[in-house]
Amino acid sequence: MAVSLILLAAGQGTRMNSELAKVLHPLGGAPMLAHALAAGGSLGPDRVVVVVGPEGEAVAKAAQAADERAEIVVQAERLGTAHAVAQAAPLLRDAGGDVVVLYGDTPFLTADTLDRLVAARARHAVAVLGFDAAVPGRYGRLVTSGEDLLYIVEWKDASAEERDITLCNSGVMVADAALLFDLIDRVGNANAAGEYYLTDVVALARERGLSAGVVLCDEAETLGINTRAELATAEAAFQARRRAEALEDGVTLIAPETVFFALDTVVGRDAVVGPNVVFGPGVTVESGAEIRAFCHLEGCHVSRGATVGPFARLRPGAELAEDVHVGNFVEIKNAILDEGVKVGHLTYIGDADIGARSNIGAGTVTCNYDGVMKHRTVIGADAFIGSDTMLVAPVTVGARAMTASGSVITADVPAEALAVARARQEVKPGLAVRLMERLRAIKAAKAAKGGN
Numbered sequence: 001m002a003v004s005l006i007l008l009a010a011g012q013g014t015r016m017n018s019e020l021a022k023v024l025h026p027l028g029g030a031p032m033l034a035h036a037l038a039a040g041g042s043l044g045p046d047r048v049v050v051v052v053g054p055e056g057e058a059v060a061k062a063a064q065a066a067d068e069r070a071e072i073v074v075q076a077e078r079l080g081t082a083h084a085v086a087q088a089a090p091l092l093r094d095a096g097g098d099v100v101v102l103y104g105d106t107p108f109l110t111a112d113t114l115d116r117l118v119a120a121r122a123r124h125a126v127a128v129l130g131f132d133a134a135v136p137g138r139y140g141r142l143v144t145s146g147e148d149l150l151y152i153v154e155w156k157d158a159s160a161e162e163r164d165i166t167l168c169n170s171g172v173m174v175a176d177a178a179l180l181f182d183l184i185d186r187v188g189n190a191n192a193a194g195e196y197y198l199t200d201v202v203a204l205a206r207e208r209g210l211s212a213g214v215v216l217c218d219e220a221e222t223l224g225i226n227t228r229a230e231l232a233t234a235e236a237a238f239q240a241r242r243r244a245e246a247l248e249d250g251v252t253l254i255a256p257e258t259v260f261f262a263l264d265t266v267v268g269r270d271a272v273v274g275p276n277v278v279f280g281p282g283v284t285v286e287s288g289a290e291i292r293a294f295c296h297l298e299g300c301h302v303s304r305g306a307t308v309g310p311f312a313r314l315r316p317g318a319e320l321a322e323d324v325h326v327g328n329f330v331e332i333k334n335a336i337l338d339e340g341v342k343v344g345h346l347t348y349i350g351d352a353d354i355g356a357r358s359n360i361g362a363g364t365v366t367c368n369y370d371g372v373m374k375h376r377t378v379i380g381a382d383a384f385i386g387s388d389t390m391l392v393a394p395v396t397v398g399a400r401a402m403t404a405s406g407s408v409i410t411a412d413v414p415a416e417a418l419a420v421a422r423a424r425q426e427v428k429p430g431l432a433v434r435l436m437e438r439l440r441a442i443k444a445a446k447a448a449k450g451g452n
Helices: 032-041 057-066 081-086 111-122 177-184 200-207 228-248 431-448
Strands: 003-009 047-052 071-074 098-103 126-132 141-145 148-153 167-176 212-216 325-337 342-354 365-367 377-379 390-392 395-397
Touching: 003 032, 003 057, 003 081, 032 047, 032 057, 032 098, 032 111, 032 228, 047 057, 057 071, 081 177, 098 111, 098 177, 111 126, 111 167, 111 212, 126 148, 126 200, 148 200, 167 177, 167 200, 177 200, 200 212, 390 395
Parallel strands: 003 047, 003 098, 047 071, 126 212, 325 342, 342 365, 342 377, 365 390, 377 395
Antiparallel strands: 098 167, 126 167, 141 148, 141 167, 148 212
């Protein structure tokens, strides 16, 4: 059966005390709404509708970056969750199939949980995701009779007896599209908050003789994020989950508690990750590669057998082929390193193509930026770049060519040639001693006059 998603992301998030919309605060290197969209994406939805607030341009942009299919609707007035879902009616009322309602600030739902929720639609007109809360607090309560959900009551409107219930509402639900919007049209706002509650659709469905049911999940999956403290807690939970998954998938983490993953990090089996490694967005590390201690990787690809670090930085566009070695204090950006390239230490490679088996000496810099535009450096296979070489792009060094240490290369170097671009050394016998004696005499004279 067809499934559509509605993601609610119009909340102001005032408790974050931030100019940034709540759902845009990063979790695992991605806006928290990206996590919710990724979870919903596991259902293979036909349509994805994101509801944003009246100044939600940034939220809309982030949603479409996370899922290019996302359609954006605006909730001009924040009148409650039912009112927010109603904004998607023009797009989905006649779409057919089911609609799953998710929240941009609830990032930890799993694919298995959502599969079970959608499967429950075979037994009920409306299915709601609930959890047994250790501390129910101000959550809405699910009032049940046997396996049937009778109604949902918000904490503000609950009686003392209802507040004693520990079965709580996550807010996530699924229903047939046409039925959902028909019920929402009948939701009122005669409640303590004066809002249009999405939760009221359960009682309205039962008034029609339709059934409603509950699917249970672990409370941790329903964690909502409303404050900076909760965001920090969520980050710790996300990292703990990803570390456990990596270990289960056959990745060696030398010190798991010090490794930080992003939402989309991919690390292959038998890869080794050392202590204090940070993965930013967009990183793939293939099986058998090694990322040594204190490395930062973002937007890059590391192939099988490659080694990186310690203390290396891979920036967006870095592509390392098999058996490449990138050593300590090396930065790679927007560069392709072919098989077997060695960049040992203290080097910057930006906007470059490095041919197979080339050796890049310590202190080498591709001078890629002229203050206005970026330029590319091309180095052929089996080239040897001497230490402290400045490659002033655009420039090409041919296959099997060499540059002498300390050279500033401003013109192309033909294949198999040696380029030397430095001043000739001059030796002045005895001058070092005479110079030092003169400097000491000057210093002594200043001291005698009371100077520095």
